[in-house]
Structure formats: C-alpha cells, structure tokens
Amino acid sequence: MNKHKSILITGATSGVGYALTKRLLAVGYEVWATGRALAVLEELQREGAHTIPADFSKKEDVEQLMAKIGSPDVVIFSAGVGSFDFAHETSDEAIQSMMTVNVIAPMQLTKLLLPSMMERRSGHLIFLGSQAGKVATQKASVYAATKHAIIGYTNALRMEVAPFDIHVTTINPGPIDTPFLDLADETGTYRTSLGRHLLTVETVVDAVVKTVGKPVRDVNLPWYMGVTSKLHAVAPTLVERLGRKYFMKK
Numbered sequence: 001m002n003k004h005k006s007i008l009i010t011g012a013t014s015g016v017g018y019a020l021t022k023r024l025l026a027v028g029y030e031v032w033a034t035g036r037a038l039a040v041l042e043e044l045q046r047e048g049a050h051t052i053p054a055d056f057s058k059k060e061d062v063e064q065l066m067a068k069i070g071s072p073d074v075v076i077f078s079a080g081v082g083s084f085d086f087a088h089e090t091s092d093e094a095i096q097s098m099m100t101v102n103v104i105a106p107m108q109l110t111k112l113l114l115p116s117m118m119e120r121r122s123g124h125l126i127f128l129g130s131q132a133g134k135v136a137t138q139k140a141s142v143y144a145a146t147k148h149a150i151i152g153y154t155n156a157l158r159m160e161v162a163p164f165d166i167h168v169t170t171i172n173p174g175p176i177d178t179p180f181l182d183l184a185d186e187t188g189t190y191r192t193s194l195g196r197h198l199l200t201v202e203t204v205v206d207a208v209v210k211t212v213g214k215p216v217r218d219v220n221l222p223w224y225m226g227v228t229s230k231l232h233a234v235a236p237t238l239v240e241r242l243g244r245k246y247f248m249k250k
Contacts, residue, residue, distance in 0.1 A: 015176070098142050102146035130143075176199045
C-alpha cells in the first residue's frame with residue numbers, strides 16, 4: 001500500500017492503539033489519531049499525527065470525528081473497554097460502557113465511513129477483536145459478548161463490501177500485557193494466572209501492520225489460539241474443562 005495513504009486509528013492514546021500510531025508514523029503513513037487522553041494526543045501531534053479528541057461512548061463525538069477526517073483509506077478500530085466480573089456482579093454502567101464503546105460506536109462509525117469507500121471502490125477496515133470473541137471465559141461474560149458481536153458483524157460486513165473491493169480484517173489476540181488488564185481486573189488474578197502467556201504489544205502491532213492494505217480475513221494471536229477456537233466449536237465442553245485453570249477465578 002502507498003504509505004502516503006491515510007489511516008484513522010481509534011483508541012490511539014493507550015495500549016495497542018498508541019503503539020500502532022507511533023509505528024505507522026515512523027514508517028511514513030499519514031495518521032489520524034483519536035482518543036480521550038489529551039496529553040497523549042498532544043504528544044502524537046508533535047510526532048506528526050493529526051489528532052482529534054473523541055469519547056466513543058458519546059454519539060456526538062463520533063459524528064464530529066467524521067466531519068473532520070473526511071474519508072481515510074484505512075481504519076483501525078482499537079478503542080475498547082472491559083470490566084472483568086461475574087455476570088451478576090457487573091454494574092449496569094459497565095455493561096452500557098462495554099456495549100457502547102466496543103460494539104455500537106464502531107458499527108456507527110463504519111456506517112458513516114462506508115458510503116465514500118464504496119463510491120471510490122477501495123478501503124480497509126481493521127477491527128481489534130479478541131480470542132474472547134471465540135472462546136468465552138468466566139468473569140468476562142459481557143466483554144466476551146461484545147467481541148462475539150464484532151466477529152459476527154465483520155463476517156457479514158465482509159460479504160457486503162466485497163463487491164466494492166473493500167477489505168475487512170479482524171485481529172483476534174489473546175490477553176495482551178497492557179494497562180487494560182489492570183483496569184479490567186482490579187484483583188490482578190487474570191494477569192497472575194496467565195503469566196508468560198500474555199502477548200506483548202509489539203507482537204500485536206506487528207500483526208496489524210502486516211495486514212494493512214491486504215485482503216486478510218482474520219489473524220489469531222498467538223497462532224495456537226486459532227486451533228483452540230476451532231476445537232471449541234466442535235467440542236466446547238472439553239475445551240472449557242481443560243482450559244479452566246487458565247480462566248479467571250474469584
């Protein structure tokens with residue numbers, strides 16, 4: 001892909017989105033970065049990014065973003081929130097936040113972006129999903145539901161936009177070693193139980209960058225989780241029993 005083409009990154013002020021923004025700027029892409037942390041946006045602006053503050057829990061921010069960015073060639077949906085609790089202990093506010101930021105906002109933004117992409121017959125939508133969207137774990141029922149929703153959405157979307165030469169890719173990583181884990185699980189149990197199985201941010205960034213501008217359907221990280229998800233589809237009880245020791249506990 002021509003590196004002068006423009007890329008919009010949501011959730012650019014932390015974790016994978018932040019690292020992606022810096023990597024893509026370093027190799028010469030025109031990057032539009034959006035997020036909530038104003039100080040980080042200022043830093044990214046100094047490094048050459050076009051920055052737009054936006055809170056994806058607010059529909060008006062999504063609409064204002066569209067008014068400013070025009071029609072980027074590539075969009076990377078990296079914004080996401082999580083709260084790891086048992087279903088009956090998850091607050092209404094957490095449920096609303098996860099559904100809005102992880103599901104509704106990217107769908108609304110995609111709806112607004114598609115007409116111009118379809119008219120010019122090109123574009124690439126890359127969604128940061130999760131292995132939780134394929135194999136759910138305890139204390140992640142709502143979060144897993146949001147990622148299941150994105151996988152279902154992109155599977156249909158991919159077929160709809162294929163006649164317009166628009167690519168749709170999902171990146172499905174396992175747990176990543178970022179502050180997201182600490183915010184989602186205040187007990188620290190998840191991080192402790194996974195230990196060396198946590199992915200590095202660099203691993204995820206490498207995988208995303210390699211897909212930009214290419215007709216890649218999905219990427220599973222690490223690769224063996226793709227095998228696990230296929231096994232889960234045919235033998236869910238077995239996978240849940242064997243994998244229980246890696247699932248969060250009270």
